[in-house]
Amino acid sequence: MSSKLAAVLIASPSAPAVDASLLADAAAALPDGSLRVLREGVAAEIILRAGEPEAVRSALAAAIAGRPVDLAVLPAEGRRKRLLIADMDSTFIEQECIDELAEAFGLAAEIAPITQRAMRGEIAFEPALRERAALFRGRAPEAAVAQILRDRVTFTPGGRAAVATMRAAGVYAALVSGGFTSFTAPVAAHLGFDENRGNVLETEDGRLTGLLREPVLGSEAKVTALDDLLGRRGLTRADAVAIGDGANDIPMLKAAGLGVAFRAKPAVAAVADVRIDHGDLTALLYLQGYAADEIRDA
Template identity: 40%
Template sequence: MTTPLTLVALSHEPINPALQSGLEHHAKILGLQISCTQSNTAHQPYFSQRWSCNKVLMPEARIAMREIATHYQADLAFLSEGFKPQDIKVLAMDMDSTLINIECIDEIADFTGKKAAVSEITEATMRGEIKDFKESLRRRVALLEGISAEVLESVYQERLRPNPGAKELLANANDLGLYTLLVSGGFTFFTEKLRLELGFKQTQANTLEIIDGKLTGKVLGDIVDGTAKAAYLEQACIKMGCLKKHSITMGDGSNDLPMMHGSGISIAYRAKPIVKEKADAAFDRVGLDAALLLID
């Protein structure tokens, strides 16, 4: 038995009427039926429209429909029939390139002219080409050996900015009583500052070893990889007395996939193709706070 879906288009502009025609045409080719359940509706600063689809969409169909939405300047989300917004209890998200605009390790390396070398490893890891995140992180952190710890503060003050909608998302999520979890393969120096700035209930990340005011090129303790991210989310759900399907997750890289898999809504934020393909929603135009429309 197939499970119907809800398609949700999100945009900064009113939804183009031609988008519905495009989706209906493609659905017909696939032997599917879609029907509008909510017309073009304003939720400032966004607009949304919803359709029901009578069958589950294969990954190829999702990609094609997202490409149609892209043509009309909209992002598209797919919600399962059993999804109940009122049951969401946990918001878990990645930090680098999801919550914030940079990859912190790349920017730290930039202060010593090693950004290109570090970024190459970072990109390959996020695309899923380097499978072992722990080894990837160790290789990148080793290139930071000898950098002054003061560089961390410089990166935070000069280069790190929350991505569009981040502050609004966290403020509203906390008002709704959600357990907000920032879980990152990055560093505690930054997650702790963001916890205080944005009001996360919990943050988990890696700790850089610092001796005599300089980075040693090593990480202390266990490394937070994809498996660890998923485990921290499971623990947060247990704390809230709910299941993983009662969480909303957000990420951009392949190491976020274990955390995102099986959550109530998984959102790929300006993400790598491998993540978009598997996520319920792909945000390439709207801000992080557009997630609130999916749990409204």
């Protein structure tokens, strides 16, 4: 028997394409649904008492074809999650911190191509990270990290509001990154996450040794972190929403009750429950049925 569904339409707040024309076309495509605007011009949902997800998706995709709008079709029950587990680089911030660190040390030409291949899933994440870390041997990180955080790191729009709104609703929020704790800790604090996890670059006398503290937090370790966070709260995987963009996020996205690929590499978008290409990080809220009057200003 088919289940109650929520079809969600999301646009960028800077290009609010969920307008009256689009809503009329969407309602005509799903005449048995109940339409609710979540944020004027930006997000709306259509609740269907029954339906087959692929049929609903196909009908809506045809109705909105060519418009800059993300589309998700989800089970209507259990949409509001109780744990957020999020990637950092190119997700909650707009940079890859390891590449910024490489730029500061004059190593961009060697490191950036490895990063891109790893994020696309062309090479395994953990050995690629060790290879890049080894190139930092002998470098002094403190001033470089401070400069990058001050001058180069920019936060993805909607991130602070998404975290603040979910935490106000009782959600536990964890930033879990394959990047480095020297970045995850200040980024998590700025965005309002409850905790952060990442990899530790080993130092000796204030200089990098080129080694990572074991165990390395890679793709499978993200799933381990997810299960640990859930277990500590008596929750199940169905209670979690995960978001990321790179190949090392795939196991985490597949394990969570709702896996969101955010402006992601093709291999990631192909396996996630939802892909967000147009919306900002407030898309996390609309997917769960939060409306504009529930969103906290961060």
